[in-house]
Amino acid sequence: MLTLSAEDRPILIAGGFVLVILAIGTAYTLTVQGTASFLSPAYLLQQLQVGSFLGIVAAGMMLVILMGHIDLSVPWTLAAGAMLGTAIGGPWAIPVGLGVGLLVGLVNGLGVAYLRVPSMIFTLGINAVMRGFMVMLTGGFSPRSMATPTMTWLATGNVLGVPMPLIVWAVLSVGIVLLLQRTPLGRYIYAIGNRERAAYLSGINTRLVLVAAFVVCGMCSALAGVLLAGYSSKAYQGMGDAYLLPAIAAVVIGGTNILGGRGRYLGTVVGTILIVLLTSVLSVMQMPEAGRQVIYGAVIITMLLVYGRGQKVMA
Numbered sequence: 675m676l677t678l679s680a681e682d683r684p685i686l687i688a689g690g691f692v693l694v695i696l697a698i699g700t701a702y703t704l705t706v707q708g709t710a711s712f713l714s715p716a717y718l719l720q721q722l723q724v725g726s727f728l729g730i731v732a733a734g735m736m737l738v739i740l741m742g743h744i745d746l747s748v749p750w751t752l753a754a755g756a757m758l759g760t761a762i763g764g765p766w767a768i769p770v771g772l773g774v775g776l777l778v779g780l781v782n783g784l785g786v787a788y789l790r791v792p793s794m795i796f797t798l799g800i801n802a803v804m805r806g807f808m809v810m811l812t813g814g815f816s817p818r819s820m821a822t823p824t825m826t827w828l829a830t831g832n833v834l835g836v837p838m839p840l841i842v843w844a845v846l847s848v849g850i851v852l853l854l855q856r857t858p859l860g861r862y863i864y865a866i867g868n869r870e871r872a873a874y875l876s877g878i879n880t881r882l883v884l885v886a887a888f889v890v891c892g893m894c895s896a897l898a899g900v901l902l903a904g905y906s907s908k909a910y911q912g913m914g915d916a917y918l919l920p921a922i923a924a925v926v927i928g929g930t931n932i933l934g935g936r937g938r939y940l941g942t943v944v945g946t947i948l949i950v951l952l953t954s955v956l957s958v959m960q961m962p963e964a965g966r967q968v969i970y971g972a973v974i975i976t977m978l979l980v981y982g983r984g985q986k987v988m989a
Contacts, residue, residue, distance in 0.1 A: 681929055681936060681937065681938050681941070683929070684927070684928065684929030684941060685928060685929055685938065685940055685941045685944055688927050688928060688929070688941065688944045688945055688948050689944055691948055692944065692947055692948050692951060695948065695951045695952055695955055696712065696713065696951065698955060699712035699713075699951070699954065699955045699958065700712045700713050702955070702958060702959065703958065712954075712955075712958070719835075719836075719837065719840075721950050721951065721954050722837070722840050722947075722950070723837035723839050723840055724950065725946055725947065725949075725950030726837070726839035726840050726842065726843040726901070727839065727898045727901055727902050727905070727917070728898075728917060728920055728921060728924065728946055728949065728950060729843045729847075729924075729942075729943065729946040730842070730843055730846055730894050730897055730898040730901070731748060731752065731894060731895055731898045731917050731921040732920075732921045732924040732925055732942050732945070732946050733843075733846055733847065733850050733894050733939070733942065734890055734891035734892070734893070734894025734895060735748065735891060735894075735921045735922060735924075735925050736850075736925045736928075736930055736937065736939065736942045737850070737863060737887040737890055737891055738793070738887055738888060738891045739922075739925050739926075739930055739931075739932060739934065739937070740863050740864060740867045740887075740930060740934055740935070740936075740937055741863055741866045741867045741870075741883075741884065741887055741934050742866070742867050742870075742933050742934025742935070743786060743793035743884070743887075743888075743934070744793050744794055744797065744922070745782060745793065745797045745888065745891050745892075745895075746794060746797040746798040746801055746918065747778060747782060747797040747798070747800040747801040747804065747892075747895075748801075748891075748895045748914060748917060748918050748921060749801060749805075749912075749914035749915045749917065749918050750801050750804035750805045750808065750914060751774070751775055751778045751779075751801075751804060751892055751895040751896055751899070751914070752895045752896065752898055752899035752902070752913065752914030752917060753804075753808060753899060753909070753910075753911060753912065753913050753914040754774050754778070754804050754807070754808050754896075754899070755771040755772065755774040755775050755895065755896030755897070755899035755900055756771060756896075756899035756900055756902060756903035756909035756913060757808055757811075757812070757899075757903075757909040757910075757911075758770055758771060758774050759771030759774075759825070759896075759899070759900050759903065759909070760819040760820060760821055760822070760825070760903050760908060760909045761819045761909075763819060763822055764822065765824075767821075767822045767824070767825060767900075768822075768824065768825065768900055771896050771897075771899060771900040771903075772893055772896050772897060772900070773896075774896050775892040775893040775894070775895055775896025775897065775899075776889055776892060776893050776896075777892075778800060778804065778892045778895075778896075779888045779889035779890065779891055779892020779893060780885065780888070780889050780892070781800060782796065782797050782800055782888040782891075782892065783884055783885030783886070783887070783888035783889055784885060785800070786884055786888065787880070787881040787882075787884035787885050788881060808911065809911070812911070819908070819909070820907060820908050821903045821904045821906070821907050821908055821909070822904075824904075825900055825901070825903055825904030826904045826905075826907065827904070828842060828900075828901055828904055829901045829902070829903075829904030829905035830904065830905060839901055839905070842897075842901065846894070846897075847939065847943065850939050851939050854939060859883065859886060862878050862880075862883045863883060863887060864935060864936075865878060866878070866880050866883055866884070866934070867931070867933075867934025867935030867936070868934070868935035868936075869935075895914070895917075898914075898917065899913065899914060919967065919971065920949045920953070923945070923949055923973050924942055924945035924946040924948070924949050925937070925942050925945060926945070926973075927941075927944075927945035927948055927949070927973060928940070928941025928942040928943070928944055928945035928946075929941040929945075930942065952969070953966065956969070
């Protein structure tokens with residue numbers, strides 16, 4: 675008889691909700707528009723293209739949450755990477771954008787690992803610093819610079835009909851899976867999430883692992899910002915605000931324990947797809963943004979109650 679592990683169950687539940695959302699969206703479009711456009715391959719591929727930006731942010735967020743921490747500097751790390759990348763322009767646009775994410779992640783990691791400041795407080799403070807810095811740099815206005823052709827192609831181009839953002843997300847996903855399952859760093863991340871003190875006593879340099887995870891998270895946020903700037907043809911202030919709660923929700927919905935130590939990347943992918951389709955259905959139903967945020971928050975709280983109250987696996 676087939677038995678489900680504690681990590682498989684939330685993935686199957688989230689997958690079931692994806693099917694429910696598809697059914698609701700199809701029924702609504704059939705009733706209102708008279709067509710099943712919600713299930714058309716072109717429409718679903720477009721949703722995956724838009725969802726790739728969220729998936730990239732959620733990939734980095736998962737690494738941090740696996741250790742029992744959180745990164746609230748995502749909104750302005752994403753925006754700063756996009757704004758500075760487009761401001762520099764030319765061949766250095768993307769490296770500069772990713773460098774911003776690396777630098778912010780490094781500062782976050784050092785603050786959490788060495789200064790021992792709670793990640794929620796420290797990253798929230800860094801987010802405020804980045805916001806102030808970018809407002810000061812731009813004078814409170816959106817930058818006039820435009821995305822480079824390379825950024826635009828990565829965000830809107832396609833290869834054999836597959837959108838480039840989806841390809842970038844897929845390549846990143848393979849890297850994250852290999853990191854978590856095939857490298858010592860991945861094992862250390864899970865060990866720290868289970869019990870940091872035990873991981874430290876076993877000889878793991880927990881501080882360096884924390885720094886590395888926050889650096890990856892920062893670079894994922896900046897990468898999403900660079901792609902989003904290419905998709906929108908320019909960068910603008912507040913472009914990352916819409917990605918923080920959905921990214922956390924995608925990770926938690928996928929079964930990653932918010933207290934750390936347990937979770938599979940496949941769950942994060944399924945959670946991302948669920949959030950993207952949920953957003954699409956709410957948009958089709960003309961749900962206001964405030965209502966969407968309420969739903970995201972309710973989903974996170976519900977999943978915390980379902981998955982976050984269990985005991986941690988001991989290292």
